[in-house]
Structure formats: structure tokens, C-alpha cells
Amino acid sequence: MNFSAVLALLLTLTGLIWVIDKALYGAGRQLVAGKITQPVMVQYARSFFRVLLIVLIIRSFIFEPFRIPSESMMPGLIDGDFIFVNKFAYGLRLPVTNSEVLSIGQPRRGDVIVFRLPRDPSVHYIKRLVGLPGDHVVVRNNQVFINGVPFEQIPDGTYTGRRFEGSDLKLEQIDNREYRIMLARSLPITDFEANVPPGEYFFMGDNRNDSEDSRFGRVGFVPEANLVGRADRIWLNWEFPHWPNLTRVGTKIS
Numbered sequence: 001m002n003f004s005a006v007l008a009l010l011l012t013l014t015g016l017i018w019v020i021d022k023a024l025y026g027a028g029r030q031l032v033a034g035k036i037t038q039p040v041m042v043q044y045a046r047s048f049f050r051v052l053l054i055v056l057i058i059r060s061f062i063f064e065p066f067r068i069p070s071e072s073m074m075p076g077l078i079d080g081d082f083i084f085v086n087k088f089a090y091g092l093r094l095p096v097t098n099s100e101v102l103s104i105g106q107p108r109r110g111d112v113i114v115f116r117l118p119r120d121p122s123v124h125y126i127k128r129l130v131g132l133p134g135d136h137v138v139v140r141n142n143q144v145f146i147n148g149v150p151f152e153q154i155p156d157g158t159y160t161g162r163r164f165e166g167s168d169l170k171l172e173q174i175d176n177r178e179y180r181i182m183l184a185r186s187l188p189i190t191d192f193e194a195n196v197p198p199g200e201y202f203f204m205g206d207n208r209n210d211s212e213d214s215r216f217g218r219v220g221f222v223p224e225a226n227l228v229g230r231a232d233r234i235w236l237n238w239e240f241p242h243w244p245n246l247t248r249v250g251t252k253i254s
Contacts, residue, residue: 011052017045062088064229066114066124072205072212073112073126075159075169075182077231080239081248083126085114087229100225107132107201109146110177112231112253115203115222126231127213130174131202133224139192139215142183142208144172156180164207179254184209190216199224 021042038046068081077083087093091103107113107129117123130144131137138145143153156169159182168183187209196202200221205211213219231253237245 011049014045014049014052017042018049021045062086063232064114065235066126066231068126071162071164071210072207073128074162074164074207074210075180076206076254077112077126077234078237080237080245081234082236082238083231083253084233084235085229086232089230089232090227107227107230108175108177110174110179113203114228114231116226116228117218118220118222118226119218121226124228125203125213125219127203127205127211128179129201130204131196131214133196133198133200135196135202137192137194137196137202139190139204141191142189144204153181164210177254179206181206181208197221201227 021038064085064087066083066085068077068079068083071079088104090105090107092101109129109132111129112126113129114124114126117125131146136147144151152173154171154173156171159165159167159169164182164184167185170181170183171178172181184207189209192215194202200223202214202221203219204213204215214221233253234248234251237248239245
């Protein structure tokens, strides 16, 4: 379900009720105890219109909440994390149509980005941006090469907990940015090589052997128009039915 479209529809409906009532009946309303009487439906429409307008503006242009739905971004992001997606990072886009009205910045290698799946825009994925338009990308035995230059990987111990116990952890560096990746054991390694088309991007999950990303046909290269925003911070972690994990609240996403 396109939540932005639902918000826009409700905003339009409540706005029309308010405007039509004011145009047709506003001048003839009587004062009762110093107040202008209005039907209950109009009162609700007026109140909800203001709330919906604020929510739509915040969600469309500033921040959008997103829940991490899988383990593909471990060890940094885990299933049950709730994050804020900065929709102001790369530019302003109109809700529903997603048309860009103001360009502010460009995605950078290493950014963690939420995007709409090219084959099904109703589905949102979160991955790390690895390849920019025009890059030659090679992934070989979990080592990434961009335009022939390998990303530096420094061993960082092993993972403890969950079903990936004992998996190798590494610090990977992209353009002077550093973050942790995990090489899950007992899972197949997927190699890849291709040129990133103009206007599109190549994404990978940090859990390299357990991530459906741009290496696979279901995802593939992601057009610029499908980018939703940059993941900035964790605001809650809750893996129902367990209690919320408050230690992750406020964590900056690197």
C-alpha cells in the first residue's frame, strides 16, 4: 500500500469537505454561544486536514520511518530496528509522483539508502550504495572492486549471537568511509561483474552472503528516481514479542 497516496487522498477529501461547506453554508451559519455551529463531519474534516497536512509534509520532505525487515544489513542494522530515513538528503520530491522539484545533494558511495524495488515499487529495500553511475563493479570472493580499485577490508573478529555465530566480521572502507560487514558462513558466495548504467546505482547488503541486492535479477541496478532517502538513525528496536531494546535508540547509521 502506498501510504503517501493514502495520506494525499485523505487530505484532499477532508479539504474538499471543509471548502465546500464554507462556500455553500459558511455565510448563513448562526452564532450559538458566541461560536459558529458546524456539522460534526465538517468539524472532523477541518481538524484532520491540519493534522494530515503536517504528517504529509514531514513524511514527504523531511523524515520517513522505516522498519528493518530482514538480516541483510547485519551487523550494523538488525531485524526489528526502526530507523529514520532522511528524505531531504538528496533533494525534494513531490509525494505520490516522486517527481524531483529541488536537487540538494548526490548519493555517495557508502550511504545506506532506502529505495523502491525497480520491479515492484510498492516494496522498499535498504542496502548500502556501492557503485555510482558509470562505475565498473566487480565482486569476487566477497572482495569489491570499483573501476579496478579494491575496497580495503580489515579483519574485525567474528560475530557472536543469532544464527550467524562465528561469521567473519570485517571493516570495509569506501572513499575514506568505514563500516562493518559480515561474511556469513555456510552460505554461498555470489560474484558479480558489470558496468553501472547512467542514472542508476549498484547496492549491496552488509551481510554479504545473505543479501538479495543488485547482484541478483530481482533487484538489479536501481534508477535514481527509485531512491527514497538516506538512513540516518535508529529510533527504536523491537523484536516482538520481546521487550524493546533501548540500547540501540539514537544510534547513528554509518
